[in-house]
Amino acid sequence: MSVTVPEPHWRHVPVRLDVERWATRRTRRRVLVVVHTVIAGQRLLDTIRLLEGESRVQICFTQAPDVFSNGVSEFLDRLGGLVLPWSQAVQTGFDLALAAGHGGLHELHAPVVVLPHGAGHNKVIEVGQRGRQVAQRGAYGLSRQRLVRDGAVVPEAIVLAHHEELARLGRECPEALAVAEVVGDPCFDRIAASLGSRALYREALGVGTGQQLVLVCSTWGPDSLLGEGWGTLERLVTELPRDEYRIAALLHPHVWNAHGDWQVRTWLAQLVRSGLILGSPYEDWAGALVAADHIVGDHGSVTLYGAMTGAPVLMAGRSDAPVDPGSPMAELMSFAPRLRGDRPVRPQLKRGSAFRGARRYERVAARITSEPGRFARRMRALLYRKLHLRAPAARTTTEPARLPLPVRYDGPGSVVPR
Numbered sequence: 001m002s003v004t005v006p007e008p009h010w011r012h013v014p015v016r017l018d019v020e021r022w023a024t025r026r027t028r029r030r031v032l033v034v035v036h037t038v039i040a041g042q043r044l045l046d047t048i049r050l051l052e053g054e055s056r057v058q059i060c061f062t063q064a065p066d067v068f069s070n071g072v073s074e075f076l077d078r079l080g081g082l083v084l085p086w087s088q089a090v091q092t093g094f095d096l097a098l099a100a101g102h103g104g105l106h107e108l109h110a111p112v113v114v115l116p117h118g119a120g121h122n123k124v125i126e127v128g129q130r131g132r133q134v135a136q137r138g139a140y141g142l143s144r145q146r147l148v149r150d151g152a153v154v155p156e157a158i159v160l161a162h163h164e165e166l167a168r169l170g171r172e173c174p175e176a177l178a179v180a181e182v183v184g185d186p187c188f189d190r191i192a193a194s195l196g197s198r199a200l201y202r203e204a205l206g207v208g209t210g211q212q213l214v215l216v217c218s219t220w221g222p223d224s225l226l227g228e229g230w231g232t233l234e235r236l237v238t239e240l241p242r243d244e245y246r247i248a249a250l251l252h253p254h255v256w257n258a259h260g261d262w263q264v265r266t267w268l269a270q271l272v273r274s275g276l277i278l279g280s281p282y283e284d285w286a287g288a289l290v291a292a293d294h295i296v297g298d299h300g301s302v303t304l305y306g307a308m309t310g311a312p313v314l315m316a317g318r319s320d321a322p323v324d325p326g327s328p329m330a331e332l333m334s335f336a337p338r339l340r341g342d343r344p345v346r347p348q349l350k351r352g353s354a355f356r357g358a359r360r361y362e363r364v365a366a367r368i369t370s371e372p373g374r375f376a377r378r379m380r381a382l383l384y385r386k387l388h389l390r391a392p393a394a395r396t397t398t399e400p401a402r403l404p405l406p407v408r409y410d411g412p413g414s415v416v417p418r
Helices: 038-051 072-079 164-172 174-179 186-204 231-239 253-259 261-267 269-273 286-291 301-308 328-335 345-354 358-366 375-387
Strands: 029-035 057-063 082-084 096-099 112-114 124-127 136-139 157-160 180-182 212-218 245-251 277-279 294-297 313-315 406-408
Touching: 029 038, 029 072, 038 057, 038 072, 038 096, 038 186, 038 253, 038 375, 057 072, 096 375, 112 375, 136 164, 157 164, 157 174, 157 375, 164 174, 164 180, 174 180, 186 286, 186 301, 186 375, 212 231, 212 286, 212 301, 231 245, 231 269, 231 345, 245 253, 245 286, 253 261, 261 269, 286 301, 294 301, 294 345, 301 313, 301 328, 301 358, 313 328, 313 345, 328 358
Parallel strands: 029 057, 029 096, 057 082, 096 112, 112 157, 157 180, 212 245, 212 294, 245 277, 294 313
Antiparallel strands: 124 136, 277 406
């Protein structure tokens, strides 16, 4: 009796051996976009859009293993791209792979370009094996533990935003310097391109004439602003008069993905009903940052990007959060006033506005990227060089941020745009 062996579910046309029989368009290169987390996926969109209109390239996506992988499947579904299961992606050859995380990259059969998923490399991680004493701590994205496997550097190229990061990389992983390239920062460029549209972003958020917008920015984890509790949000919403202030919150996508969208909305439901503007983790956050009159943040990237908007920054979260002492975030934390829990909020905001630190903020902002306005052009050149293709003549531009789309809570199971 003959047994029919089921055909594998790896039936995506562009990566089949008999692709020419089925494909409508013949392409010359295949690029794999490796999405570890939602925030990494969002960051990679700034890169793959540089291949828009490129008919010689087929782009595929895959979800890589990561502790914060919740939400990635839905993110990829919304994109509508061709998604390969990780088990197939690691057994298929590609001409190039793009990632903004590090897990599993050594398993790929492709030269890998790794980008940062935030404002440079500020946070430090413990370097060592679980259950053993930690020997040292390294900046995430620059440490040898993340970049080297079996004595060899994994990435084909490591994208950096600033030339000073070369020195930091050289201290932590000198063998990776040969593949490091200073390209720039897409978020910095998008914020800069958005500054002239501030009034539009404020209108989209419902900030009225004469009102001041206080933007609360929280990264993820126990050292973050929210990791310290809901007290900061509650104080801002309850202490500041509604006719003079609006309060908005941007939470790192890891907060939403770790606990679930429904849970986060439920936790913050009463504050939203009391006037809190809650930013969607799936929408562009840069417009809300540009719209802010005050920023209350922690050691996350959004707070650092706030240094380039001119809005005064008040620090919250843990003052001893794990930050690389040589990073621009450490410099910002060294002088930005902290929000005191034993004093009223309103006078602290006023003192923050009077703080004579404009030049300090400008200096920190200048440390985010040494290639302001040039990410698109430089990253596009890098892509075509690694793909061994001649780049078509095209003018790269940086578009302003899309209008922010807050959400509100209308009861269990609901999430409705304002």
